[in-house]
Amino acid sequence: MKPRSGESTRHLVKAIVLAAIALFAPLYSVGVDASPQVELDTSRVGPRAIETLTERSVLAGYRFAWENLASALQSNSLAPLNGSFVGTANSSLKERVIAQQRSGLSSRYLNQIHKVDAVFYAPEGDLIELHDRAEYTLQILDGDKTVHNERIVVRYVVLMTPGADRWVVRQMQSVPHF
Protein backbone atom coordinates (compact mmCIF):
# COMPACT_ATOMS: atom_id res chain seq x y z
CA MET A 1 0.00 0.00 0.00
CA LYS A 2 1.37 3.38 -0.97
CA PRO A 3 2.06 5.66 2.00
CA ARG A 4 0.06 8.85 1.98
CA SER A 5 2.67 11.43 2.95
CA GLY A 6 0.20 14.39 2.96
CA GLU A 7 -2.05 12.72 5.54
CA SER A 8 0.94 11.79 7.74
CA THR A 9 2.11 15.39 7.71
CA ARG A 10 -1.38 16.57 8.70
CA HIS A 11 -1.41 14.08 11.62
CA LEU A 12 2.03 15.24 12.71
CA VAL A 13 0.98 18.90 12.61
CA LYS A 14 -2.17 18.09 14.59
CA ALA A 15 -0.10 16.24 17.18
CA ILE A 16 2.32 19.16 17.53
CA VAL A 17 -0.53 21.67 17.87
CA LEU A 18 -2.26 19.54 20.52
CA ALA A 19 0.99 19.09 22.42
CA ALA A 20 1.63 22.83 22.32
CA ILE A 21 -1.88 23.54 23.62
CA ALA A 22 -1.44 21.00 26.40
CA LEU A 23 1.91 22.53 27.33
CA PHE A 24 1.02 26.21 27.31
CA ALA A 25 -2.69 26.26 28.08
CA PRO A 26 -2.21 26.05 31.87
CA LEU A 27 -0.04 29.17 31.82
CA TYR A 28 -2.72 31.27 30.20
CA SER A 29 -5.90 29.71 31.47
CA VAL A 30 -8.24 32.01 33.35
CA GLY A 31 -11.19 29.70 33.78
CA VAL A 32 -11.53 26.75 36.11
CA ASP A 33 -8.21 26.04 37.81
CA ALA A 34 -7.08 22.70 39.15
CA SER A 35 -6.82 22.13 42.86
CA PRO A 36 -3.53 23.35 44.35
CA GLN A 37 -0.76 20.76 44.32
CA VAL A 38 0.60 20.52 47.84
CA GLU A 39 3.52 18.36 49.00
CA LEU A 40 4.21 18.25 52.73
CA ASP A 41 7.58 17.11 54.07
CA THR A 42 7.57 16.39 57.80
CA SER A 43 10.95 14.67 58.00
CA ARG A 44 12.63 17.61 59.77
CA VAL A 45 9.82 18.63 62.09
CA GLY A 46 10.41 18.91 65.83
CA PRO A 47 10.32 18.86 68.79
CA ARG A 48 7.29 16.60 68.50
CA ALA A 49 7.03 13.99 65.77
CA ILE A 50 3.93 14.38 63.67
CA GLU A 51 1.44 11.53 63.63
CA THR A 52 0.38 10.15 60.23
CA LEU A 53 -3.26 11.14 60.64
CA THR A 54 -2.28 14.63 61.76
CA GLU A 55 0.03 14.98 58.77
CA ARG A 56 -2.82 14.08 56.43
CA SER A 57 -5.13 16.49 58.19
CA VAL A 58 -2.61 19.35 58.03
CA LEU A 59 -2.02 18.68 54.33
CA ALA A 60 -5.75 18.61 53.57
CA GLY A 61 -6.38 21.73 55.66
CA TYR A 62 -3.60 23.65 53.95
CA ARG A 63 -4.69 22.65 50.45
CA PHE A 64 -8.27 23.61 51.31
CA ALA A 65 -7.07 26.95 52.67
CA TRP A 66 -5.36 27.81 49.38
CA GLU A 67 -8.42 26.78 47.38
CA ASN A 68 -10.50 29.09 49.55
CA LEU A 69 -7.96 31.90 49.38
CA ALA A 70 -7.92 31.74 45.58
CA SER A 71 -11.70 31.58 45.44
CA ALA A 72 -12.15 34.54 47.82
CA LEU A 73 -9.69 36.78 45.99
CA GLN A 74 -11.01 35.85 42.55
CA SER A 75 -14.69 36.34 43.38
CA ASN A 76 -14.15 39.08 45.98
CA SER A 77 -16.19 37.08 48.44
CA LEU A 78 -15.53 36.81 52.18
CA ALA A 79 -17.43 33.58 52.70
CA PRO A 80 -14.71 31.14 51.52
CA LEU A 81 -12.28 32.49 54.10
CA ASN A 82 -14.33 31.54 57.14
CA GLY A 83 -13.68 27.82 57.19
CA SER A 84 -9.92 27.88 56.73
CA PHE A 85 -8.52 31.08 58.19
CA VAL A 86 -8.67 32.44 61.73
CA GLY A 87 -7.01 35.25 63.62
CA THR A 88 -4.57 37.49 61.79
CA ALA A 89 -4.63 35.45 58.58
CA ASN A 90 -8.41 35.79 58.41
CA SER A 91 -8.48 39.52 59.13
CA SER A 92 -5.67 40.28 56.67
CA LEU A 93 -7.36 38.37 53.85
CA LYS A 94 -10.72 39.96 54.62
CA GLU A 95 -9.11 43.41 54.43
CA ARG A 96 -7.62 42.46 51.06
CA VAL A 97 -11.00 41.27 49.70
CA ILE A 98 -12.75 44.42 50.93
CA ALA A 99 -10.01 46.60 49.43
CA GLN A 100 -10.34 44.74 46.12
CA GLN A 101 -14.12 45.25 46.15
CA ARG A 102 -13.60 48.97 46.80
CA SER A 103 -11.08 49.46 44.01
CA GLY A 104 -12.66 47.15 41.43
CA LEU A 105 -9.75 44.72 41.42
CA SER A 106 -9.58 40.96 41.58
CA SER A 107 -6.74 38.46 41.82
CA ARG A 108 -6.26 35.00 40.40
CA TYR A 109 -3.90 32.42 41.83
CA LEU A 110 -3.55 29.83 39.08
CA ASN A 111 -1.72 26.53 38.75
CA GLN A 112 -0.50 26.49 42.31
CA ILE A 113 2.35 24.23 43.37
CA HIS A 114 3.25 24.26 47.07
CA LYS A 115 6.35 22.55 48.43
CA VAL A 116 5.80 22.68 52.16
CA ASP A 117 8.19 21.79 54.99
CA ALA A 118 6.89 21.37 58.52
CA VAL A 119 9.57 23.00 60.71
CA PHE A 120 8.00 23.14 64.17
CA TYR A 121 5.32 21.04 65.83
CA ALA A 122 4.62 22.18 69.38
CA PRO A 123 5.20 19.70 72.24
CA GLU A 124 1.47 19.57 72.99
CA GLY A 125 0.44 19.34 69.32
CA ASP A 126 -1.49 22.60 69.32
CA LEU A 127 0.59 24.54 66.78
CA ILE A 128 2.51 23.72 63.62
CA GLU A 129 4.77 26.01 61.62
CA LEU A 130 5.12 25.42 57.89
CA HIS A 131 7.49 26.87 55.32
CA ASP A 132 5.81 26.93 51.94
CA ARG A 133 7.66 27.55 48.70
CA ALA A 134 4.60 28.44 46.64
CA GLU A 135 4.75 28.76 42.87
CA TYR A 136 1.74 30.12 41.01
CA THR A 137 0.61 32.37 38.23
CA LEU A 138 -0.65 35.60 39.74
CA GLN A 139 -3.04 37.64 37.66
CA ILE A 140 -4.29 41.03 38.84
CA LEU A 141 -7.37 42.31 37.05
CA ASP A 142 -8.77 45.84 37.06
CA GLY A 143 -12.32 45.08 36.02
CA ASP A 144 -11.82 42.90 32.95
CA LYS A 145 -8.38 44.27 32.15
CA THR A 146 -5.37 42.21 33.20
CA VAL A 147 -2.79 44.58 34.65
CA HIS A 148 -0.40 41.90 35.88
CA ASN A 149 0.23 38.32 34.82
CA GLU A 150 3.32 36.59 36.14
CA ARG A 151 4.49 33.16 37.19
CA ILE A 152 6.12 33.74 40.58
CA VAL A 153 7.62 31.96 43.56
CA VAL A 154 6.62 33.26 46.99
CA ARG A 155 7.84 31.92 50.32
CA TYR A 156 5.33 31.82 53.15
CA VAL A 157 5.77 31.21 56.86
CA VAL A 158 2.50 29.69 58.02
CA LEU A 159 1.14 28.91 61.48
CA MET A 160 -1.69 26.38 61.66
CA THR A 161 -3.69 25.33 64.69
CA PRO A 162 -6.31 22.60 65.11
CA GLY A 163 -9.85 23.87 64.65
CA ALA A 164 -13.13 22.17 65.41
CA ASP A 165 -12.94 19.74 62.49
CA ARG A 166 -9.77 20.63 60.59
CA TRP A 167 -6.43 22.43 60.84
CA VAL A 168 -6.80 26.12 60.09
CA VAL A 169 -4.36 28.85 59.07
CA ARG A 170 -3.75 31.39 61.83
CA GLN A 171 -0.79 33.29 60.39
CA MET A 172 0.47 33.54 56.82
CA GLN A 173 3.39 35.82 56.14
CA SER A 174 5.44 36.00 52.96
CA VAL A 175 9.18 36.36 53.45
CA PRO A 176 12.16 37.03 51.14
CA HIS A 177 13.86 33.79 52.24
CA PHE A 178 13.62 31.10 54.91
Place this chain on the structure above:
Amino acid sequence: MWSKVAGTLAVFCLAGASFAQGGELRGPASAIAGHPASISTTGSGAATFYLIGPGIALKREVKMGKDIALASQELQNAGEYLRIVCADTCQSAEFFVSPEKPASLAFLVHPSRAPVGENDVISAVALPFDRFENMVLAPTEVDFQLTAKSVAPVSHRVTTQDGIAWFRTNSGRSAGALQVEASVDDVSARRIVQQVASNPCNLHIKGQRTAKGISVETDPVHDCAGNPVPDGTIVTFTAKDGQETSTVDSPIKRGVARAELTASGPVVISAASGVVMGNEIRMGAQ
Protein backbone atom coordinates in the same frame (compact mmCIF):
# COMPACT_ATOMS: atom_id res chain seq x y z
CA MET B 1 -8.69 59.07 2.58
CA TRP B 2 -5.61 60.97 3.68
CA SER B 3 -7.79 63.27 5.76
CA LYS B 4 -9.14 60.22 7.64
CA VAL B 5 -5.58 58.98 8.33
CA ALA B 6 -4.52 62.42 9.50
CA GLY B 7 -7.59 62.62 11.74
CA THR B 8 -6.84 59.23 13.27
CA LEU B 9 -3.22 60.21 13.90
CA ALA B 10 -4.36 63.42 15.57
CA VAL B 11 -6.64 61.44 17.90
CA PHE B 12 -3.72 59.12 18.83
CA CYS B 13 -1.46 62.12 19.48
CA LEU B 14 -4.03 63.79 21.74
CA ALA B 15 -4.65 60.54 23.58
CA GLY B 16 -0.92 60.01 23.96
CA ALA B 17 -0.54 63.38 25.62
CA SER B 18 -2.69 62.16 28.54
CA PHE B 19 -0.70 58.94 29.02
CA ALA B 20 2.66 58.51 30.59
CA GLN B 21 5.71 58.93 28.45
CA GLY B 22 8.13 56.09 29.27
CA GLY B 23 9.14 56.22 32.91
CA GLU B 24 9.84 53.65 35.59
CA LEU B 25 9.30 52.97 39.31
CA ARG B 26 12.12 53.16 41.84
CA GLY B 27 12.10 52.11 45.49
CA PRO B 28 11.41 51.13 48.08
CA ALA B 29 13.52 47.97 48.07
CA SER B 30 12.15 47.26 51.52
CA ALA B 31 10.12 48.93 54.23
CA ILE B 32 9.17 48.46 57.88
CA ALA B 33 5.61 47.73 58.93
CA GLY B 34 3.69 50.82 59.94
CA HIS B 35 6.25 53.23 58.52
CA PRO B 36 5.54 55.42 55.48
CA ALA B 37 7.52 54.88 52.28
CA SER B 38 7.61 56.41 48.86
CA ILE B 39 8.10 55.25 45.31
CA SER B 40 9.84 57.59 42.93
CA THR B 41 8.86 57.57 39.27
CA THR B 42 10.44 58.87 36.09
CA GLY B 43 8.74 59.94 32.88
CA SER B 44 5.69 62.14 32.54
CA GLY B 45 1.95 62.00 32.12
CA ALA B 46 -0.89 60.24 33.90
CA ALA B 47 -0.75 56.63 34.99
CA THR B 48 -2.63 54.23 37.23
CA PHE B 49 -0.79 52.88 40.25
CA TYR B 50 -1.73 49.64 41.99
CA LEU B 51 -0.42 48.30 45.29
CA ILE B 52 -1.27 44.68 46.07
CA GLY B 53 -0.11 43.16 49.32
CA PRO B 54 -1.21 41.44 52.50
CA GLY B 55 -4.40 43.18 53.59
CA ILE B 56 -4.33 45.75 50.81
CA ALA B 57 -5.39 46.23 47.19
CA LEU B 58 -5.05 49.87 46.28
CA LYS B 59 -5.66 51.71 43.00
CA ARG B 60 -4.65 55.33 42.55
CA GLU B 61 -4.22 57.78 39.67
CA VAL B 62 -0.71 59.22 39.69
CA LYS B 63 1.51 61.53 37.65
CA MET B 64 4.72 59.99 36.41
CA GLY B 65 7.77 61.99 37.40
CA LYS B 66 6.38 62.61 40.89
CA ASP B 67 6.84 60.52 44.02
CA ILE B 68 4.06 58.17 45.08
CA ALA B 69 3.62 58.34 48.84
CA LEU B 70 2.61 55.19 50.72
CA ALA B 71 1.05 56.00 54.09
CA SER B 72 1.98 54.10 57.25
CA GLN B 73 -1.45 52.44 57.44
CA GLU B 74 -1.01 51.10 53.90
CA LEU B 75 2.07 49.14 54.97
CA GLN B 76 1.02 47.61 58.29
CA ASN B 77 1.16 43.97 57.27
CA ALA B 78 4.56 42.35 56.83
CA GLY B 79 5.16 40.45 53.61
CA GLU B 80 5.60 40.86 49.90
CA TYR B 81 3.95 43.78 48.12
CA LEU B 82 3.48 44.13 44.38
CA ARG B 83 3.51 47.62 42.89
CA ILE B 84 2.20 48.09 39.38
CA VAL B 85 2.02 51.22 37.28
CA CYS B 86 0.04 51.22 34.06
CA ALA B 87 0.17 53.86 31.36
CA ASP B 88 0.47 52.68 27.79
CA THR B 89 1.95 49.52 29.25
CA CYS B 90 2.13 48.10 32.76
CA GLN B 91 5.30 47.68 34.79
CA SER B 92 5.62 45.92 38.11
CA ALA B 93 8.11 45.20 40.87
CA GLU B 94 8.00 43.67 44.33
CA PHE B 95 9.23 44.82 47.69
CA PHE B 96 9.08 43.41 51.20
CA VAL B 97 7.77 44.95 54.37
CA SER B 98 9.50 43.65 57.52
CA PRO B 99 7.87 43.36 60.95
CA GLU B 100 8.56 45.98 63.60
CA LYS B 101 10.10 45.16 67.00
CA PRO B 102 8.18 42.76 69.29
CA ALA B 103 5.16 44.34 70.98
CA SER B 104 3.34 41.23 72.22
CA LEU B 105 3.92 37.56 72.87
CA ALA B 106 1.73 34.61 72.05
CA PHE B 107 2.52 32.26 74.91
CA LEU B 108 1.39 28.65 75.11
CA VAL B 109 2.07 26.79 78.35
CA HIS B 110 0.97 23.22 79.05
CA PRO B 111 -0.41 21.57 81.05
CA SER B 112 -2.54 23.76 83.31
CA ARG B 113 -2.15 21.17 86.10
CA ALA B 114 0.98 19.09 86.46
CA PRO B 115 1.92 16.46 89.02
CA VAL B 116 5.03 17.31 91.04
CA GLY B 117 8.34 15.60 90.42
CA GLU B 118 7.72 14.71 86.75
CA ASN B 119 10.43 15.08 84.12
CA ASP B 120 9.79 17.38 81.12
CA VAL B 121 6.12 17.64 81.97
CA ILE B 122 5.81 21.42 81.47
CA SER B 123 6.30 22.97 78.04
CA ALA B 124 6.25 26.62 77.03
CA VAL B 125 6.18 28.05 73.50
CA ALA B 126 6.55 31.80 72.87
CA LEU B 127 6.07 33.68 69.59
CA PRO B 128 6.89 37.39 69.42
CA PHE B 129 4.59 39.62 67.35
CA ASP B 130 4.89 43.29 66.49
CA ARG B 131 2.15 45.85 67.19
CA PHE B 132 0.43 44.97 63.90
CA GLU B 133 0.38 41.26 64.77
CA ASN B 134 3.11 40.40 62.30
CA MET B 135 5.22 37.45 63.38
CA VAL B 136 8.74 38.63 64.26
CA LEU B 137 10.98 36.19 62.41
CA ALA B 138 14.38 37.73 63.13
CA PRO B 139 16.20 35.82 65.90
CA THR B 140 14.99 37.27 69.20
CA GLU B 141 16.03 36.36 72.72
CA VAL B 142 13.17 35.25 74.93
CA ASP B 143 13.69 34.95 78.69
CA PHE B 144 11.61 32.30 80.40
CA GLN B 145 11.32 32.51 84.18
CA LEU B 146 9.70 29.98 86.49
CA THR B 147 8.67 31.16 89.94
CA ALA B 148 7.14 29.03 92.68
CA LYS B 149 6.54 29.75 96.36
CA SER B 150 9.57 29.24 98.58
CA VAL B 151 11.79 28.18 95.67
CA ALA B 152 14.41 30.33 93.95
CA PRO B 153 13.26 31.44 90.47
CA VAL B 154 14.68 29.51 87.53
CA SER B 155 15.51 31.22 84.23
CA HIS B 156 16.04 29.98 80.68
CA ARG B 157 17.09 32.19 77.77
CA VAL B 158 16.13 30.88 74.35
CA THR B 159 16.66 32.53 70.96
CA THR B 160 13.74 32.24 68.56
CA GLN B 161 14.19 30.11 65.50
CA ASP B 162 11.74 30.78 62.65
CA GLY B 163 9.88 33.05 65.06
CA ILE B 164 9.43 30.51 67.86
CA ALA B 165 11.19 29.96 71.20
CA TRP B 166 10.28 27.00 73.35
CA PHE B 167 11.50 24.94 76.26
CA ARG B 168 10.48 22.00 78.39
CA THR B 169 11.11 21.57 82.08
CA ASN B 170 10.44 19.36 85.06
CA SER B 171 7.77 20.14 87.61
CA GLY B 172 8.92 21.15 91.08
CA ARG B 173 8.86 19.17 94.32
CA SER B 174 6.09 21.10 96.06
CA ALA B 175 2.43 21.43 95.17
CA GLY B 176 1.17 24.94 94.47
CA ALA B 177 1.11 27.58 91.77
CA LEU B 178 4.03 27.81 89.37
CA GLN B 179 4.25 31.09 87.46
CA VAL B 180 5.80 30.76 84.00
CA GLU B 181 6.76 34.06 82.42
CA ALA B 182 8.18 34.83 78.99
CA SER B 183 9.68 38.23 78.26
CA VAL B 184 11.31 40.04 75.37
CA ASP B 185 12.73 43.42 76.40
CA ASP B 186 9.79 45.16 78.10
CA VAL B 187 7.14 42.81 76.73
CA SER B 188 6.06 39.89 78.88
CA ALA B 189 3.35 37.27 79.24
CA ARG B 190 2.53 35.12 82.25
CA ARG B 191 0.78 31.81 82.74
CA ILE B 192 0.12 29.72 85.84
CA VAL B 193 0.63 25.98 86.11
CA GLN B 194 -0.97 24.40 89.14
CA GLN B 195 1.45 21.82 90.49
CA VAL B 196 -0.47 19.09 92.25
CA ALA B 197 0.57 16.13 94.34
CA SER B 198 1.72 13.14 92.37
CA ASN B 199 0.52 9.58 92.91
CA PRO B 200 0.06 8.50 96.53
CA CYS B 201 3.12 7.04 98.20
CA ASN B 202 3.05 4.41 100.98
CA LEU B 203 -0.73 4.06 100.87
CA HIS B 204 -1.61 2.55 104.21
CA ILE B 205 -4.98 1.35 105.41
CA LYS B 206 -6.39 0.20 108.73
CA GLY B 207 -9.75 -1.34 109.57
CA GLN B 208 -12.01 -2.59 112.32
CA ARG B 209 -15.16 -4.63 112.67
CA THR B 210 -18.36 -2.72 113.32
CA ALA B 211 -21.95 -3.79 113.88
CA LYS B 212 -22.66 -3.44 110.14
CA GLY B 213 -19.46 -4.95 108.75
CA ILE B 214 -15.94 -3.59 108.42
CA SER B 215 -14.91 0.02 108.53
CA VAL B 216 -11.65 0.77 106.67
CA GLU B 217 -9.76 4.00 106.18
CA THR B 218 -6.44 5.19 104.92
CA ASP B 219 -3.83 7.12 106.80
CA PRO B 220 -3.53 10.71 105.47
CA VAL B 221 -2.58 10.19 101.83
CA HIS B 222 0.59 11.91 100.59
CA ASP B 223 2.77 11.65 97.52
CA CYS B 224 6.43 10.68 97.84
CA ALA B 225 7.46 14.33 98.29
CA GLY B 226 5.06 14.72 101.23
CA ASN B 227 2.41 16.75 99.39
CA PRO B 228 -1.14 15.87 100.45
CA VAL B 229 -2.98 14.14 97.62
CA PRO B 230 -5.96 16.33 96.65
CA ASP B 231 -9.41 15.60 97.97
CA GLY B 232 -11.53 13.81 95.40
CA THR B 233 -8.75 11.42 94.37
CA ILE B 234 -10.29 7.95 94.29
CA VAL B 235 -9.03 5.13 96.49
CA THR B 236 -10.39 1.68 95.63
CA PHE B 237 -10.87 -0.75 98.54
CA THR B 238 -11.09 -4.42 97.62
CA ALA B 239 -12.36 -7.14 99.96
CA LYS B 240 -11.78 -10.83 99.19
CA ASP B 241 -14.08 -13.05 101.17
CA GLY B 242 -13.32 -16.62 100.08
CA GLN B 243 -14.46 -16.81 96.46
CA GLU B 244 -16.19 -13.42 96.50
CA THR B 245 -14.57 -10.12 95.74
CA SER B 246 -16.21 -6.78 96.31
CA THR B 247 -14.86 -3.31 95.66
CA VAL B 248 -15.72 0.17 96.88
CA ASP B 249 -14.45 3.39 95.25
CA SER B 250 -14.10 6.15 97.79
CA PRO B 251 -12.89 9.72 97.24
CA ILE B 252 -10.35 11.22 99.60
CA LYS B 253 -11.98 13.71 101.94
CA ARG B 254 -9.80 15.90 104.13
CA GLY B 255 -6.80 13.78 103.24
CA VAL B 256 -8.36 10.42 104.15
CA ALA B 257 -10.48 7.89 102.22
CA ARG B 258 -13.01 5.76 104.12
CA ALA B 259 -15.32 2.85 103.24
CA GLU B 260 -17.77 0.50 104.90
CA LEU B 261 -17.52 -3.12 103.70
CA THR B 262 -20.03 -5.86 104.43
CA ALA B 263 -18.35 -9.15 105.19
CA SER B 264 -18.99 -11.56 108.01
CA GLY B 265 -16.34 -14.21 107.35
CA PRO B 266 -12.58 -13.94 107.20
CA VAL B 267 -11.61 -11.30 104.66
CA VAL B 268 -8.51 -9.79 103.06
CA ILE B 269 -8.79 -6.07 102.33
CA SER B 270 -6.47 -4.07 100.10
CA ALA B 271 -6.45 -0.57 98.70
CA ALA B 272 -5.19 1.05 95.51
CA SER B 273 -5.15 4.54 94.04
CA GLY B 274 -4.20 4.94 90.41
CA VAL B 275 -1.23 2.69 89.84
CA VAL B 276 -0.28 2.57 93.51
CA MET B 277 -1.12 -0.40 95.72
CA GLY B 278 -1.42 -0.11 99.48
CA ASN B 279 -1.00 -2.67 102.21
CA GLU B 280 -3.31 -5.65 102.87
CA ILE B 281 -5.14 -6.26 106.12
CA ARG B 282 -6.68 -9.54 107.20
CA MET B 283 -9.81 -9.56 109.37
CA GLY B 284 -11.10 -12.67 111.06
CA ALA B 285 -14.71 -13.88 111.08
CA GLN B 286 -17.28 -11.89 113.02
